[in-house]
Amino acid sequence: MSGRRFRIFRKRPQDDLLERSMRTCPGCQRDVHVFAAGCRHCGHALDIAS
């Protein structure tokens, strides 16, 4: 019973950091790095300032 609750809180901080540095490309809906000037998957131009 108590083991089930532990699994929910077991979160890796590294994954969280990686997730924050990625965003979804509006062109292809795939993960693109936030600092990328353009999508590496479809070539969609990304606004870095946002």
Ligand SMILES: [Zn+2]
């Ligand atoms: Zn894309």
